[in-house]
Amino acid sequence: MPIHKVLVIDDSKTELMYISDVLQKNGMVVKTAEGAEEAMRRLAEDRPDLILMDVVMPGQNGFQLTRSLSRSPEYADIPILLCTSKDLETDRVWGMRQGARDYITKPVSPQLLIEKIKALG
16 A cells, blocks of 8 residues: 555654655655654544654654554554664664664655655555
């Protein structure tokens, strides 16, 4: 199923704007959240086809939220793509163990981001 609706979770307004712009230019509907609490509210309002999430965030970080969502019967089938400046193999492996389907590092290449999203769809 092609990905049309994306929830982007990042504590940086700049990253939210940049990634939202890339996704919208590629025909996707984007909702944003600046942290785990807001993300949970967005998920309750409307179910996305994909969650694109930063790892380093205050409060509950991306690894913790990924683990929580991937183990939840309500949300386990929504693919999660981690998007972070942490470019370590151990972080990528840890993210995948928490339930992420893929991992992309910042700064995000628009072309690579769209390729990864299409591969998950």
